[in-house]
Amino acid sequence: MKQLKQLGAYINFTVAVVLIGGLVFTIGFGLCLYMMRQEVTAGVDQKVTRDIEYVQNYVDGQLQRVEDVAFTALCNSFHSTTEYNAKGIQQVCIDASIPLPSEEEIFRFLEQIINTNTHICGIAIGFEPELHAPQGQYGFAAYVTNVSGRNERLRLGAIHDYRQKPWYKLSTASDAPVWSAPFRETSRHKVVTCFTYPIHDMQRNVVGALALDIDTEPIRDKCKEATPYPNAIVAIADRNFNFVSHPDTSYLLKNVKDIKEYSHYEADPEMKAKMLNHESGHYTITRGDGEEAIFYFSGVPRTGWTISIESPTDDIYGHVARMRTITTYIALASILFMVLCLLYLLRRIQRVARAKASIENELGVASEIQMSMIPKIYPAFPTRSEIDIFGFLKPAKSVGGDLFDYFVHEDKLYFCIGDVSGKGVPASLFMMVVVSLFRNVARTNDNPAAITASLNESLARNNTLMMFCTMFIGILDLSNGHLQYCNAGHNYPILCRKTDGGDFNVQYVQPERNMPLAVFKGAEFVPGEYRLNPGDAIFLYTDGVNEAEDIHHVQFGENAALDILSREMKSHHTSDTVVNTIFSHIVKHTDGAEQSDDITMLQIAYKGKETTAKKDAEG
Numbered sequence: 001m002k003q004l005k006q007l008g009a010y011i012n013f014t015v016a017v018v019l020i021g022g023l024v025f026t027i028g029f030g031l032c033l034y035m036m037r038q039e040v041t042a043g044v045d046q047k048v049t050r051d052i053e054y055v056q057n058y059v060d061g062q063l064q065r066v067e068d069v070a071f072t073a074l075c076n077s078f079h080s081t082t083e084y085n086a087k088g089i090q091q092v093c094i095d096a097s098i099p100l101p102s103e104e105e106i107f108r109f110l111e112q113i114i115n116t117n118t119h120i121c122g123i124a125i126g127f128e129p130e131l132h133a134p135q136g137q138y139g140f141a142a143y144v145t146n147v148s149g150r151n152e153r154l155r156l157g158a159i160h161d162y163r164q165k166p167w168y169k170l171s172t173a174s175d176a177p178v179w180s181a182p183f184r185e186t187s188r189h190k191v192v193t194c195f196t197y198p199i200h201d202m203q204r205n206v207v208g209a210l211a212l213d214i215d216t217e218p219i220r221d222k223c224k225e226a227t228p229y230p231n232a233i234v235a236i237a238d239r240n241f242n243f244v245s246h247p248d249t250s251y252l253l254k255n256v257k258d259i260k261e262y263s264h265y266e267a268d269p270e271m272k273a274k275m276l277n278h279e280s281g282h283y284t285i286t287r288g289d290g291e292e293a294i295f296y297f298s299g300v301p302r303t304g305w306t307i308s309i310e311s312p313t314d315d316i317y318g319h320v321a322r323m324r325t326i327t328t329y330i331a332l333a334s335i336l337f338m339v340l341c342l343l344y345l346l347r348r349i350q351r352v353a354r355a356k357a358s359i360e361n362e363l364g365v366a367s368e369i370q371m372s373m374i375p376k377i378y379p380a381f382p383t384r385s386e387i388d389i390f391g392f393l394k395p396a397k398s399v400g401g402d403l404f405d406y407f408v409h410e411d412k413l414y415f416c417i418g419d420v421s422g423k424g425v426p427a428s429l430f431m432m433v434v435v436s437l438f439r440n441v442a443r444t445n446d447n448p449a450a451i452t453a454s455l456n457e458s459l460a461r462n463n464t465l466m467m468f469c470t471m472f473i474g475i476l477d478l479s480n481g482h483l484q485y486c487n488a489g490h491n492y493p494i495l496c497r498k499t500d501g502g503d504f505n506v507q508y509v510q511p512e513r514n515m516p517l518a519v520f521k522g523a524e525f526v527p528g529e530y531r532l533n534p535g536d537a538i539f540l541y542t543d544g545v546n547e548a549e550d551i552h553h554v555q556f557g558e559n560a561a562l563d564i565l566s567r568e569m570k571s572h573h574t575s576d577t578v579v580n581t582i583f584s585h586i587v588k589h590t591d592g593a594e595q596s597d598d599i600t601m602l603q604i605a606y607k608g609k610e611t612t613a614k615k616d617a618e619g
Contacts, residue, residue: 094201196211491541
């Protein structure tokens with residue numbers, strides 16, 4: 001009957017696990033798909049952003065080269081200087097008192113520029129009529145263009161009033177270098193854009209302009225190279241949203257409003273505003289033909305252009321469906337495997353759980369036995385008003401290796417504090433041996449060094465695990481405050497010395513520190529002594545106090561205990577209040593970090609026989 005109940009429990013547990021597993025699978029599968037899509041989106045963002053930057057850097061580099069050519073040519077070909085106007089824009093100012101170069105010299109100057117800069121397909125320069133002897137009705141302006149590798153000259157002043165043309169008016173009207181809107185160059189039917197640079201005289205009056213044309217076809221070639229997906233569209237539109245570059249050349253110089261597929265430009269005012277401000281961004285859009293796509297864009301501030309990449313979502317997420325199918329099969333196979341394994345693992349889990357419970361129970365008993373060896377009843381000596389003593393021990397695990405002990409024998413307080421190497425059960429067993437030895441040896445010996453030596457001989461014998469223990473042993477004469485001690489490799493104690501003004505001088509007592517116990521037999525231990533006056537106190541601790549770490553591995557430190565003791569002793573707090581206050585500061589410092597070592601503290605405040613006798617008399 002018992003086996004049937006266990007079998008029924010196994011079946012119920014298995015069914016519950018399968019149901020929960022199915023729910024987890026459903027949630028996990030949805031989360032997996034979401035994360036897969038996010039991963040793909042992140043990859044798309046990086047790839048498309050990189051492609052846009054590739055085109056953007058190329059365009060910006062080409063434009064910068066043209067601007068540098070214009071500035072350098074004006075500076076090197078005329079008697080000129082450079083200045084900055086009130087807007088911080090650099091200007092080229094020519095000396096109008098010096099005659100300008102002749103017509104032939106200017107044409108050669110333009111031809112030299114176009115021959116050495118293959119990215120420039122045309123160049124023009126014009127001046128105000130009063131600055132240069134006019135050639136024809138309208139003044140002097142020269143234009144050189146390269147057609148099929150041959151330069152052609154044109155005297156614009158003899159044909160029309162060039163000062164009314166966009167290339168001249170743009171820079172002279174704005175009094176600043178400027179890029180024109182792209183246009184179709186009539187002689188060669190190419191889409192070009194023009195950079196115009198105003199020319200000033202020494203009085204900063206505009207007296208001419210230099211214009212350089214560049215063909216946009218190389219830019220369109222770069223856009224083709226940057227196409228991230230088979231059906232993606234890389235395009236460039238000017239500040240009026242006329243296409244400068246597009247895979248479909250029939251769209252060149254057409255406005256997006258006139259093309260059905262680009263109705264999304266007008267559909268989202270926020271997106272359009274960002275494009276006008278030369279910002280970067282991306283949106284999921286529905287094109288005019290009903291196809292969903294992800295639209296990325298970034299501006300070219302020099303010209304006000306916008307570089308965009310439209311990638312259909314089918315191109316981007318098409319492989320996610322295949323991954324979803326594969327993931328489904330894998331997940332179902334995993335659930336089936338899990339069901340089969342559960343039946344096998346369940347029995348093992350039960351055995352492990354029973355073993356763990358047994359171990360935890362045994363550790364609990366061991367902890368109770370260990371802590372029963374540590375004094376824990378306070379006040380420790382109700383009939384002894386000469387001393388105020390309080391000890392505290394908090395192991396890092398169920399059992400630990402720290403210890404402290406004390407007792408009064410023949411009007412003397414025998415006390416010790418120690419720290420066994422290692423942690424856990426081995427350290428706790430060693431600790432109990434040390435406490436037992438201390439109580440037995442100290443009751444028949446009133447010399448701390450002799451007690452320490454005796455403990456060392458016993459502990460070093462057959463110490464195959466090479467364990468050791470740091471220890472501070474003291475004997476305080478309650479009649480006069482005479483303190484004898486022996487420090488076996490332990491932390492220095494802190495002495496709180498009461499001053500005449502009622503304050504306390506808190507400092508470390510640094511006697512000669514001997515080697516720890518159980519290192520080797522026959523070791524010699526040097527004792528020390530001190531005098532405690534009524535009102536003085538001695539504070540002892542293990543390294544779990546000063547080495548307590550927060551989550552950033554910053555230690556509590558030795559000076560922290562000094563500062564707290566100074567404040568607490570000045571307030572005449574009892575030993576238990578002082579110790580508990582220090583521990584509360586340790587807890588606040590560690591702030592949730594796992595305790596890495598046992599924490600043990602022991603404070604002994606000496607009141608003195610005189611104080612006790614006086615209180616008895618007053619009573």
